[in-house]
Amino acid sequence: MTARLCFSALRALRLSSTSAHVVRRNVANSRSPLIRQFSRSCPSQKQRYVRFDVDPEQPLNVRKWDLGTQIFVAVVVGGGVYYVTHLEQIPETGRWRFMDINPKFEAKLAKASHDELLAEFRGKVLPENHPVARHVRRVVTRILESSNLGTLSSPESTYLPTHGASDDLWSPQTQTDDVPPGAGGRQWNLMVVNDDRIVNAAASYGNIVVFTGILPAAKDEQGLAAVLGHEIGHVVLRHNSERYSSMKVLLALATALEVAGLDLGIARLITSLLYDLPNSRTQELEADQVGLKLAAKACFDPQAAPEMFTRLGQLEKRNGGRTLSFISTHPPSEQRVKRLEGLLADAYAIRAASPECSGIQDSMAAFRDSFALSVGSDGNTWR
Secondary structure, three states: HHHHHHHEEEEEEEEHOOHHHHHHHHOOOOOOOOOOOOOHHHOOOOOOOOOOOOOOOOOOOHHHHOOHHHHHHHHHHHHHHHHHHOOEEEOOOEEEEEOOOHHHHHHHHHHHHHHHHHHHOOOOOOOOOOOHHHHHHHHHHHHHEEEOOOOEEOOOOOOOOOOOOOOOOOOOOOOOOOOOOOOOEEEEEEEOOOOOOOOOOOEEEEEEEHHHHHHHHOOHHHHHHHHHHHHHHHHHHHHHHHHHHHHHHHHHHHHHHHHOOOOOHOOOOOOOOHHHOOOOOOOHHHHHHHHHHHHHHOOOOOHHHHHHHHHHHHHHOOOOOOOHHOOOOOOOOOHHHHHHHHHHHHHHHHHHOHHHHHHHHHHHHHHHHHHHHOOOOOOEEEE
């Protein structure tokens, strides 16, 4: 009877630990700390596994700690000091984050990323003189040059003049050629990939990739500027380097929880849900905010941003819907649209304050007036 009860208890414990997919492999492992060791006389046997050995009468006496406890505490304290000393505040948003990636190292990542992109999309990249490629380059050039963020690697006539000093949040005076954009560099690479199946665009360490599948959703330059402003915003905010840094934090937290007695699979799941995924969603909202400002400074209509993300949200639902928000890397489209709409007033103020934008608007108005005068009342153009 006792053996049967032990078996039932062990089976119940096994079944209860399978709620997370990550832990299923560990349940079958008899050495997993989630599964306590039971003897044949289950009710009278104590746990065999003890993680730490600290004198209960003098818990703060380090000399009486066992070696494992001393190492664990040293790692936690040392890691905490390292974490605090590598905190920085993002100028554009004011958020504090952990960052320990050197800009010089980013240059190596940029080169490796560019080589990988060239190899992956070889034969699919549209030439620079292709009409679609030129359409995308015009939008990218306006966004980069209007905020003095640099230029595309291939020489091309500029759409907007680049002024020396700037009142932007991104310090152009510190930009150099030996590090990628976002870390102070000036040179950007653009690839327009001919693949209508991929509705996406991306930017990383100065490498901008636009798939032709995003163009129908963008509709025009305004919608495309909303997408590209968001992606370039990720680079400006150095989000990729932040994620590289966060991987170290995730590993440290998961290891600490595992050392403390929690299964490694559950430890990684917890750190992902409580740290990694929320941080990823925060980055997306930050890129939305900065991207809206970049597009507005480049004289694009800020209203195009919430309209664009509304269309993307509808497309996402038609293609299978969203997953639960707390296990997603991106916030819900409805939340992003609502937040962007709340930022429109500031974005319009940025566009109105730009002399280049007023010049472009005047030229467009003159063109419309000229076109209206050249058309007769019957709709035919005057010869």
